Amino acid sequence: MENFAFHNTTDIRFGKERIASELKDAVSQFGNKVLLTYGGGSIKKSGLYDQVLKALDGLEVFELSGIAPNPKIDSVRAGQKLVQDNDIDVILAVGGGSVIDASKVIASAKFYDQDPWELVLDSKKRFAIDQLPIVDILTLAATGTEMNTGSVISNPETKQKLGTGGPHTPAVSFLDPTLTFSVSKWQTAAGSIDIFSHLTEQYFDQKGYENDVRNGLIEGIMRAVIKWAPVALREPDNYDARANLMWASTMALNGLPRTGNVNTWTAHPIEHELSAYYDITHGVGLGIITPHWMEFAYSNETQPLFASFGRNVWNLTGDDKTVAKAAIEKTREWLGSLEVPTTLPGVDINTEDDFEAMAASAVKINSLDQKAFVKMTTADVVNLLKAAMK
Amino acid sequence: MENFAFHNTTDIRFGKERIASELKDAVSQFGNKVLLTYGGGSIKKSGLYDQVLKALDGLEVFELSGIAPNPKIDSVRAGQKLVQDNDIDVILAVGGGSVIDASKVIASAKFYDQDPWELVLDSKKRFAIDQLPIVDILTLAATGTEMNTGSVISNPETKQKLGTGGPHTPAVSFLDPTLTFSVSKWQTAAGSIDIFSHLTEQYFDQKGYENDVRNGLIEGIMRAVIKWAPVALREPDNYDARANLMWASTMALNGLPRTGNVNTWTAHPIEHELSAYYDITHGVGLGIITPHWMEFAYSNETQPLFASFGRNVWNLTGDDKTVAKAAIEKTREWLGSLEVPTTLPGVDINTEDDFEAMAASAVKINSLDQKAFVKMTTADVVNLLKAAMK
Structure with a gap:
């Protein structure tokens, strides 16, 4: 650690x-x-x-x-x-x-x-x-x-x-x-995705493999968000749903989930480019990017962390590879259930014209090609954005 | 919440x-x-x-x-x-x-x-x-x-x-x-049990059912202690084992696991009587008491929380009753694996003469008969101590 x-x-x-x-x-x-x-x-x-x-x-x-x-x-x-x-x-x-x-x-x-x-x-x-x-x-x-x-x-x-x-x-x-009872479905979904993304950004970290206290904390908050976000969408006045999401929001980014991390984020800097260029809702942008990022980041090397994510967050069983891949699919399904767009055209981004500039900026600002959990070049980011077009 | x-x-x-x-x-x-x-x-x-x-x-x-x-x-x-x-x-x-x-x-x-x-x-x-x-x-x-x-x-x-x-x-x-590399096996085990007990005391709480952020945090720390305590016993210089136990110790009692709790403790006040009368090691006393307390506290009413404990801490699967009961057995096995006594005679308490006085004091000090997660009378505490004689 x-x-x-x-x-x-x-x-x-x-x-x-x-x-x-x-x-x-x-x-x-x-x-x-x-x-x-x-x-x-x-x-x-x-x-x-x-x-x-x-x-x-x-x-x-x-x-x-x-x-x-x-x-x-x-x-x-x-x-x-x-x-x-x-x-x-x-x-x-x-x-x-x-x-x-x-x-x-x-x-x-x-x-x-x-x-x-x-x-x-x-x-x-x-x-x-x-x-x-x-x-x-x-x-x-x-x-x-x-x-x-x-x-x-x-x-x-x-x-x-x-x-x-x-x-x-x-x-x-x-x-x-x-x-937060009066928060719209759109903002409730976007906020929940933002919380979840803060957790994935910190969970998938080069130094995240042996810090089980930190991992357990993050996995627990993830489970709470996964459980209660859909409830808050169905029942906006459900106090326990709103309370769990609110406390999850605070706990997800108060310094504890990053203890012992290298702490390099990937989805956020990419999304910040989308928001800066198109002023889209931050959480919705993160939800579009995250499953594509997970597919990019998954490899034999990162498999153990994706497998822990599958077992402790999604309660999946099986060998590491099966659990890891199923966890990414579960994440995609959950994001898709939150009643917000899951593609870039869904938020009215219909052209790839700015992808190169956005990708270059994201890579530069957060040194994604040098420090990220799984390093990303400008070309990798462009490919991710292209994949998010459909 | x-x-x-x-x-x-x-x-x-x-x-x-x-x-x-x-x-x-x-x-x-x-x-x-x-x-x-x-x-x-x-x-x-x-x-x-x-x-x-x-x-x-x-x-x-x-x-x-x-x-x-x-x-x-x-x-x-x-x-x-x-x-x-x-x-x-x-x-x-x-x-x-x-x-x-x-x-x-x-x-x-x-x-x-x-x-x-x-x-x-x-x-x-x-x-x-x-x-x-x-x-x-x-x-x-x-x-x-x-x-x-x-x-x-x-x-x-x-x-x-x-x-x-x-x-x-x-x-x-x-x-x-x-x-902590030089901490003896005895103190390593006792310390780990103390941490685990802090977590169970706060997890099994009347208000613990719907606070999933808090529950997830506790479950995660429990998993870390369960995993790393035996490693620290086998390999006293294992840095990740010592680091996880140390951070678990701090996180287990810094106020976060009790957020939204009634926060009434049971095993600790009973153990404090044992230590006060016999000056035994606190954590060892807690390890002796905890499984007996769990058996006492388990009922149809508390089954959901014991079932969550079984699923999210011990990775058990099945219906609530099966998982809840197996979780108590797993806890007993884990405590038994830590190379410290699991009965009162094991710590040289060979007489029941003081049980009535100790039980009455424990009940009085923490209002166990009025406020505990599962209320305990003096007779209940005496029965627990008697059960711990073998």
């Missing part, structure tokens, strides 16, 4: 009916000047916006709204101006991964005098400066941003969608599964 | 060859006056003591040695005097669970003017006062104290062995599996 460090200080408040009694203390421990960040109008329609403002009564609340899916650097720029002009003490992010991701970079940008896109381009700059504390109320089980330091920010002008890390995880995360 | 909170700030440094380069910074971030606590002479024999003192060069180091297994309140009293007389800034605990457990209470006792046994009797008093930061170097994979707030302290005068909680987990824990 490889050496690793794990240090995650996020204060998790999981469950229903906590906001009225706990939110104000959680926020005001950091100060009285609050920037409330959120996306579109859904939190106003659901009543959450009113509930939050009521809970914060007595604090000085500023607002940044309109943070879009695949959050754009322009929202971060607007947030930077607000936190600097009003000397904000703490950011309260209410929403899904996009709102929290943008808020993390805004939290750093308070202490940066130049364009925050530079903070995204070079995460080291964020570690050299301070970062405002973030409290969040999560409304979508998907990205895991509620308990990690990462963000993904898009720049439409440069057609870039880049990951960025910072020095701190959110200080406090409220995870109320009832807030 | 039940509401829960999770907030664990321990900074984990897992792996080999970290102490020389990282220990001094980890300790001195809290100050220059250090109380080094340890047990008997084993850390001197192994060279760890010299390595630690060399790493701490330049800091002012005081020492408290002789902290025994099932740590006694007298060690805490001696530590209290040292931290108060020398205005200690930080405790460096080097050893197994006993050393770290005692150090946690000493860390609170610095800020308490009376006998620290009162802090053990009433944990609330510890939450009302400050606590020194603790850095630890773990030398035994067993109790999980390296990433939680708990301690167990014994008072031989009153024949009490009591759990106590405090406000803080250790600040930094160094987990170096190579430090």
